[in-house]
Amino acid sequence: MKSWIAFWNILKKDVRNYYLKPPNISWGIIFPLSWTLMQLIRSPDGNILELLPGLIAMSILFGTTSMLAVTITFERSGRSFERLLLAPIHLSTMVLAKIAGTILFGTFNAFVPVIFAALFADLRAVNWGALLLTILLIALTSALTGLLIAVSAEQVFEAQTLANFFRFPMLFLCGLFVPIARLPLLLRPLSYCLPLSYGTDLLKGLLTRQNSLSPALCFGMLLFFAATLFLICRHRIQQKWIL
Amino acid sequence: MISVTGLTKTYGSVCAVNNISFEVAKGEIFGFLGPNGAGKTSTINIMTGLSRPDAGEIELAGIDVRRQPKKAQAIMGIVPDESNLYNEMDGFDNLCFCAALYGMPKSEREGKARRLLEQFRLDDTGKRPFKAFSKGMRRRLTIAAALIHSPQLLFLDEPTTGIDVESSRQIRDLIRELKRQGTTIFLTTHYIEEAERICDRIAFIARGQIVAAGTLPELMASVSHQHAIRFVTAGSTNTPAAELESQFPGSQVSIQADHSIVMTSKQRIPLLPVMKFLHNIGVEVHEARELTPSLEDVFVKLTGIQSSALTEPERKGSTR
């Protein structure tokens, strides 16, 4: 019960203080929207449904990693983060509370291109339950990746640079816009070491039925990555922040 | 209540805390007095579970902090050296958030937050965010936040550094009030006067080590084996120092530039006979005062650190 109160209030505070701030909301809408438009302009006769999986995955990836890199490094440099480390709640509860807000933000980001696409395409055949679950899982793994970056950085600027170092290659490696099968043979194993590849494949299956892996395998891999990243993050936090 | 043994912590080649041991009884105010970089904050960080020691044991109310940090953190309140609340939030929201971290239910935390804002005279800050608070207000709110869950044990890292005389006095009054209510208090300071005024026991810390610890009289006694009296006289007289010394065996007499006479002795100095003697030889005494060493003298003598390394607060301030 006590942990739950702490969890809920950390989440509520982050949502209020960071995610619901006008600059972040507008970034959350404008960024996915402009990428969607850009892709449409580039290939005007392209099917928006085919672009949608990549756009969703990218919106989540950028939304979550940039927010965590900011919220955590920001609180760390202002030292208010020490309050969370000194609170009588388990490190796992604290980490989950911190990424919960980011997951919500990433999910919100993901639905921007979906809503936009709904204006042009027929989405009635989509299994919304499965789509939401997939989006949440992608958001979870991306948020944990963002957390891992945030743990390694001391400054907000540093965290952003580090985040870009990871996410731009991921745009190409994870099948967002170029199918993994068309990547150079050498790069392909790398693709399968990144959780986003599995998430994107699931999205493709759900929206266009053009998945190349089995959905069960993808779910399994996403869960596996989530658990592994969570344990690594917790360990790194203990190493780096409890000096 | 607090029992620390053999605490050691090194950062690279710097030994921040070097084999420190001490005990603090329940309801006591215990102070760490030391200059910048002495290892005060490092010690607090280890005791509160924010930092891991290289060696040593810490027990708070019977809880082993190294094994069960979260259990120990539930009973402690912490005021860090920097006021570190959330900049965007107002006083009330900050206090409620801190209460929530300790699992307090909504109605309870809101009531407590209101009472604390009133007690710390911050209830007129309204919706003003923390970043718009003055330094003294920030400090007060940070202390209030540490008290939100009514901890048995309170850690204060330099509670009054950088704030004005009046705010410091209020904070000291508050610390004394908390002690009356049974809270055990561990504080650090580099103000000699502050340690002297509020601490039941003081430890001098320098270069990561405790040089001396004890109550004020104990610390004083550890250096002063001499009695000294200063007689202020009526201007220029030829006081015969040698005559005085022979009249009162075992005493040393020195005549100061302002013609006052300072007499020191291993034994107590009999006031009336000295006065009578001086009167008989025609020296008019206006004032006689026992010279006791100040805590500052004791600190300098024991640590070998000049007291200017510590900063003296409110030289002309009130003397409470």
Ligand SMILES: Nc1ncnc2c1ncn2[C@@H]1O[C@H](COP(=O)(O)OP(=O)(O)OP(=O)(O)O)[C@@H](O)[C@H]1O
């Ligand atoms: N995280 C750290 N990394 C490296 N060195 C550190 C770290 N923390 C403290 N130190 C070193 O340990 C020593 C003790 O520092 P500490 O902050 O405990 O002193 P302090 O008594 O609190 O001083 P102050 O009065 O300035 O607050 C210093 O030499 C400091 O440079």
Ligand SMILES: [Mg+2]
């Ligand atoms: Mg300090």
